[in-house]
Amino acid sequence: MVKIGFVSLGCSKNLVDTEMMIGLFKKHRFDIVANPEDADIIIVNTCGFIDSAKKEAIDTLLEMAEYKANNCKLLVATGCLVQRYKDDLIKELPEVDLFISLDEYDDLYAKVEELIKNKTQFGDNQYKLSKQDYNLSYFDREISTNGYYAYLKIAEGCSNNCTYCAIPKIRGPYISRPMEDILKEAQELSDKGLEELIVIAQDTTKYGVDLYKEQKLPELLRKLCKMNFKWIRFLYAYPESITDELINVVKEEEKIVNYFDMPIQHISDNVLKRMARKTTGKHIKEIISKIRKEIPNVVLRTTLIAGFPGETEDEFNELKEFVKEAKFDRLGCFAYSKEEGTPAVKLDGHLPTRIKKQRANEIMKIQKKVSKDNNKELIGREFEVLLENITEDGKYYVGRSYREVPEDTDGVIYVENSKELIIGDFVKVEITDAMDYDLIARIT
Numbered sequence: 001m002v003k004i005g006f007v008s009l010g011c012s013k014n015l016v017d018t019e020m021m022i023g024l025f026k027k028h029r030f031d032i033v034a035n036p037e038d039a040d041i042i043i044v045n046t047c048g049f050i051d052s053a054k055k056e057a058i059d060t061l062l063e064m065a066e067y068k069a070n071n072c073k074l075l076v077a078t079g080c081l082v083q084r085y086k087d088d089l090i091k092e093l094p095e096v097d098l099f100i101s102l103d104e105y106d107d108l109y110a111k112v113e114e115l116i117k118n119k120t121q122f123g124d125n126q127y128k129l130s131k132q133d134y135n136l137s138y139f140d141r142e143i144s145t146n147g148y149y150a151y152l153k154i155a156e157g158c159s160n161n162c163t164y165c166a167i168p169k170i171r172g173p174y175i176s177r178p179m180e181d182i183l184k185e186a187q188e189l190s191d192k193g194l195e196e197l198i199v200i201a202q203d204t205t206k207y208g209v210d211l212y213k214e215q216k217l218p219e220l221l222r223k224l225c226k227m228n229f230k231w232i233r234f235l236y237a238y239p240e241s242i243t244d245e246l247i248n249v250v251k252e253e254e255k256i257v258n259y260f261d262m263p264i265q266h267i268s269d270n271v272l273k274r275m276a277r278k279t280t281g282k283h284i285k286e287i288i289s290k291i292r293k294e295i296p297n298v299v300l301r302t303t304l305i306a307g308f309p310g311e312t313e314d315e316f317n318e319l320k321e322f323v324k325e326a327k328f329d330r331l332g333c334f335a336y337s338k339e340e341g342t343p344a345v346k347l348d349g350h351l352p353t354r355i356k357k358q359r360a361n362e363i364m365k366i367q368k369k370v371s372k373d374n375n376k377e378l379i380g381r382e383f384e385v386l387l388e389n390i391t392e393d394g395k396y397y398v399g400r401s402y403r404e405v406p407e408d409t410d411g412v413i414y415v416e417n418s419k420e421l422i423i424g425d426f427v428k429v430e431i432t433d434a435m436d437y438d439l440i441a442r443i444t
Contacts, residue, residue, distance in 0.1 A: 001031045002116065005039035007064065008144070009057055010047025012200050012235075014079060015144065016153045017105070018045045021078070023140030024109055027133075032142070036067050041074040041112065048081030048170065050337040057081045058093075065095035074115055076100065078108065080170045102171065109134040138185045146388055148424055149196035149231075149406055150189050154182050154220065158202035159210075160238070162265075163276045163343040164305065164336065167202055174203070176211040183223055190227040195386060195426075197224060198405070199234040205241035215241065218249045225255045230426070231402060235261045239287045240279040247294050257402035258298040260291055265305045267322040268315040274347060275308065281322075288326060299403045301330035301410070306363055307356025308336045310349030316359055323366050329374055329403065330410050333363035368436050375434035382444055385413050385429050387421055396440075397421060399429075411437035418443055 004025050008018035021043060026032055033039050042064045046057035057079075065075055078100040082089060086099050098115055100108050143150050158167045159174040189197060199221070201207060208216025217234065224232055232255045237246070239262050250256050266272050267281040291298055304319065323331065335356035338345055385399040388406075396414040404410040415421075415429050421443075429441035 001029065002041060003031045003033045003039050004041040004043065005033045005036050006144075007036070007042065007044045007060060009045060009060060010049065010053060010080065012151045012198070013153055013202070014045055014047060016138075016141070016151050016200075017079070017136070019141040019144050020136040020138060021045065021108065022142040022144065024134075024136055025112075026142055027140055028109065036064055037071060039067070039072055041076065041116075042067065042072050043076040043078060046077055046079035046081035048079070048084045049166065050334070050339065052337075054081060061093060061096060065093075068095065073119055074098070074112070076108075076112060078102075078105070083170050084166070106135045108136070138181070139188065141185075143189075143192070143194075145406065148194065148386060148388060149198060150192075150194050151198045151200050152182065152186055152189065153177075153200050154204065154207050154217075155201035159206070160203060160278070161276060163274065163347070164265075164308065164339065166339045166342055169341050171202070174201075174206055174210055176207050176209070176216075178211065179208075179216065179220060179223075182220065186224055186227060190229055194229065195424075196231040196233070196406075197227075197229045199224070199232065201236065203236055203238050203241070204234045205237045205243075205246065215243065215246075218243070218245045221249050221256060222253065225253045229255060231255065231257050233257045233259050233402075233405070235405070237262050238279075239264055239284050240277075242287055242291070247291060250298075251295050258295050259301070259402060259405075260298060261301045261405075262287070263303045265303065266308065266311075266315075266319060268311075268318050271308055271311055271315050271319075274310055274344075275305075276343070281318075285326075299329045300326075301405075302328050302332075304331065304333040304363060305336050306333055306359035307351045309344055309347035309351070311336075311351065311359075320362065320366060323363055323370065327370050327374060328367070329371070331363075331367045331370070333360045333367070335360040372434065372436045375437075375439055378431045378439060379434055380431065382428060382430050383413070383441070384426050385415060385441065386426055387415065387423050389423065390417070397423075399427075411435075411439070413439045413441050416440070416442045 006018055006022055008015050036042050044061055044064055047053040061077055074097045076098045077096050082099045083101045086101050089099055155176045157172040157174050161168055204217055237260055264284050269281050383401040385401050387397045387399040389398040395417055399413050399415055428444045430444050431439050431441050433440035
């Protein structure tokens, strides 16, 4: 049996694609292995969104290529980096046997099968494969997360066309999945006993606009709440599309956690206009105020870009003051990255890399204090926490409440190991101490 290993880079949307690939090859009786050293074939699903992601993808491909000297016979690259730079990669990375762009995903299995047949290292008859359905399918997904949560991708691509972003060029325009298709997949995930469902898209608030001519996220969320999940959250809600109906769904439905991930990128109207964002600083502040008024225990998360072309000192100072005042529970700030093919590249006023990084660091320094202050206010409060791990020294269980997304993105809650507990259980805890991003708690 052919042994195949996967490496998934980048965002959760990419991870869903990788999980479909795993399911496809498992359906065709490949042996899925976790250790690259054990694999006959390694597939790396790359990210190509910003410079750091591109570097990580190239480094990973070169690292995986080293295994070809031992056991690995084929190295395959897929994903966003391949979609953007396939011709260049073919020339620069001869170590890679096959490059599959996003628009070739339905050919992935057939092309890998053909490579296997042409590689004498696989033998003559041992790996002849039966032809079945070769297309990637959400319903063949092999969940690769820890068994307590899974992502549910409700749309592909993006049509917002922000001037700094290459996603529309890489992934294409926004295309919603049919609701019945999504609900069928969600039910399958529910039947597996998952505790948390995380609804994702490049912009979840636009769900349904292309397919049904109106926003359908609130309706979708209410239907998902009828399934047997404990927590449901949605990520990437653009402020201009957050409606009263959506806020009410979060407020009224117990299973939907009080958590809004709202990527705003900036607060200056001039910068927002140059970014082609479809909102204003005033509207952003009004939405934040409305959400907090309607949902008192809500967690607000956002992302910002510092050093966008033409960003003046005054506009940057406006952003700094906003970060101090808004007191986001979670905030990430990135130095503007010049992405070829995007309109922002042609804007005037590009700043030196040093200035861009300095500004991003200043924002994160402010947010570090905001986060610490916010966390201190949680001391003495009780939360229900999902235990997902235990520290190496065994002193703490590692978990998260509704306030934290998986994979340490928002920090974690360290629960004192005062009695034997089971990983995967929910426990009631009291917050006893606060760090910059993490919390300490005890069992109640």
